[in-house]
Amino acid sequence: MATPMMTCFQERVEQVIERLHDVDAVKFGNFTLKSGIQSPVYFDLRVMISHPDIMVEVSKLLWDKISTSKFDSLCGVPYTALPIATLMSAANDVPMLIRRKEAKGYGTNKLIEGKFKEGDSCFIVEDVVSSGSSILETAQSLSSSGLVVKEAVVLLNREQGGVEKLDANGIVLHSVFTMTDVLNVLSKRGKMKPDMVTTVAEYIAANKFQPNKEILSAKPKINDVLKYSERAAMCTNELSRRLFGIMDKKKSNLALSADVTSSKELLQLVDKTGPHVCMVKTHVDILEDFNQEVVEKLTSLAAKHNFVLFEDRKFADIGNTVMHQYSGGVYHISEWADLINAHAVPGPGVIHGLKKIGASKGRACLLIAEMSSSGNLAKGSYSQDTVKMAEENKDFVIGFICVSKVSSDPTFLHMTPGVQLEAGKDNLGQQYLTPSEVIGNRGSDIMIVGRGIYQAQDPALAAKQFQIAGYDAYMARMAEAMIV
Numbered sequence: 001m002a003t004p005m006m007t008c009f010q011e012r013v014e015q016v017i018e019r020l021h022d023v024d025a026v027k028f029g030n031f032t033l034k035s036g037i038q039s040p041v042y043f044d045l046r047v048m049i050s051h052p053d054i055m056v057e058v059s060k061l062l063w064d065k066i067s068t069s070k071f072d073s074l075c076g077v078p079y080t081a082l083p084i085a086t087l088m089s090a091a092n093d094v095p096m097l098i099r100r101k102e103a104k105g106y107g108t109n110k111l112i113e114g115k116f117k118e119g120d121s122c123f124i125v126e127d128v129v130s131s132g133s134s135i136l137e138t139a140q141s142l143s144s145s146g147l148v149v150k151e152a153v154v155l156l157n158r159e160q161g162g163v164e165k166l167d168a169n170g171i172v173l174h175s176v177f178t179m180t181d182v183l184n185v186l187s188k189r190g191k192m193k194p195d196m197v198t199t200v201a202e203y204i205a206a207n208k209f210q211p212n213k214e215i216l217s218a219k220p221k222i223n224d225v226l227k228y229s230e231r232a233a234m235c236t237n238e239l240s241r242r243l244f245g246i247m248d249k250k251k252s253n254l255a256l257s258a259d260v261t262s263s264k265e266l267l268q269l270v271d272k273t274g275p276h277v278c279m280v281k282t283h284v285d286i287l288e289d290f291n292q293e294v295v296e297k298l299t300s301l302a303a304k305h306n307f308v309l310f311e312d313r314k315f316a317d318i319g320n321t322v323m324h325q326y327s328g329g330v331y332h333i334s335e336w337a338d339l340i341n342a343h344a345v346p347g348p349g350v351i352h353g354l355k356k357i358g359a360s361k362g363r364a365c366l367l368i369a370e371m372s373s374s375g376n377l378a379k380g381s382y383s384q385d386t387v388k389m390a391e392e393n394k395d396f397v398i399g400f401i402c403v404s405k406v407s408s409d410p411t412f413l414h415m416t417p418g419v420q421l422e423a424g425k426d427n428l429g430q431q432y433l434t435p436s437e438v439i440g441n442r443g444s445d446i447m448i449v450g451r452g453i454y455q456a457q458d459p460a461l462a463a464k465q466f467q468i469a470g471y472d473a474y475m476a477r478m479a480e481a482m483i484v
């Protein structure tokens with residue numbers, strides 16, 4: 001019941017909170033969140049789409065909250081807020097933008113759909129905010145497309161640090177109601193027992209995102225919350241330190257796999273995509289016209305665009321043979337490649353042979369702990385033994401080719417091939433995962449992308465899109481891991 005003092009807006013808010021509870025969009029009990037944390041409260045506002053009356057009222061409340069602000073367009077955070085933003089846009093005749101979670105990889109390949117010009121302001125709409133990372137991720141995509149994001153509106157602020165985090169990133173968050181409002185309204189209306197109100201209030205207070213505590217409190221996920229710059233400072237190997245530094249400076253965790261067969265094409269591709277990558281990976285033995293001039297030009301491009309050169313030679317022989325393969329033959333790989341890789345199958349001799357040639361030149365090596373192709377044998381105890389071999393040779397081995405996180409040592413790099421903007425397969429067993437799966441969910445550091453870039457109509461644009469997708473996934477992973 002509304003008190004005489006209660007404003008119409010407050011009364012509408014209370015009614016919506018009660019309706020959301022009645023349709024099970026707000027539940028109390030014992031739930032395991034995506035982060036693994038146990039929570040006594042769970043919000044699933046997606047159920048609103050089955051209740052058009054709630055959707056309409058929610059969109060009106062959100063609009064009433066922001067109607068005095070000035071902006072050129074609205075953008076709902078995918079996916080729950082998309083229909084809400086659509087209702088707000090249509091009812092108030094304000095244009096809307098849609099942020100794709102991932103670019104299509106064909107056609108215009110845009111990450112932001114809708115009409116806008118550089119410098120236009122965009123207001124973000126979201127259903128629930130806890131740490132603020134989803135809004136931040138959307139804001140980053142909008143900003144990298146030239147839009148200005150200064151404000152966001154949310155139906156429910158869980159009061160877990162989202163306001164502070166967004167504020168630190170220059171975004172003002174407006175909310176229709178908070179978690180405290182939910183507890184007050186539901187207990188007042190007899191929908192919650194007092195002991196549950198206390199349990200939820202204590203849980204919320206104890207689970208706030210605290211930016212300054214990130215390293216101290218991030219017990220099980222330490223290398224998920226360490227920034228590239230912090231990991232650079234922990235590395236004793238000069239090349240891994242340089243690589244983390246480049247990733248930090250260029251905001252890129254993208255390695256281009258430049259698997260083209262003509263030198264001219266290779267150099268043009270690398271020059272165009274160079275601004276977006278932290279690394280270029282080559283297979284020089286597929287070049288039909290290899291000569292020393294090509295590697296000289298490649299190393300100049302590496303200096304021009306500041307990336308690391310990785311020759312994906314996959315050494316797999318006894319130490320004495322790999323020494324010759326690395327330093328001699330036609331390619332003289334040790335003269336120009338910063339980074340090489342090796343299979344662990346021959347035993348540690350392969351690393352010792354390569355180290356004899358490469359260590360004094362400041363080179364380093366990755367071990368292939370896992371592969372992306374279907375039916376491959378690099379798994380289980382083989383992968384674990386590969387990690388042990390790397391740990392015993394940390395002066396030269398700086399990480400892994402892998403498709404999952406194989407070590408928790410933050411100085412090791414995890415690099416994952418088989419990445420496209422959409423998951424799938426080729427017809428020869430290559431298996432593709434998306435940037436958000438590889439960097440965000442699996443915790444890899446660098447995604448290796450070949451055909452997704454060099455077969456795109458505009459490889460520079462595709463590289464930029466992978467760069468944004470990979471970096472957004474890294475930022476989201478960091479933000480999520482920081483919620484303690």
Ligand SMILES: O=c1ccn([C@@H]2O[C@H](COP(=O)(O)O)[C@@H](O)[C@H]2O)c(=O)[nH]1
Pocket residue numbers: 257259283312370371372373401417418419430448449450451452
């Ligand atoms: O397990 C592995 C190890 C290496 N690769 C290499 O990565 C690229 C992937 O190219 P796409 O065109 O993106 O499929 C290619 O050079 C492979 O030799 C891998 O795919 N899987």
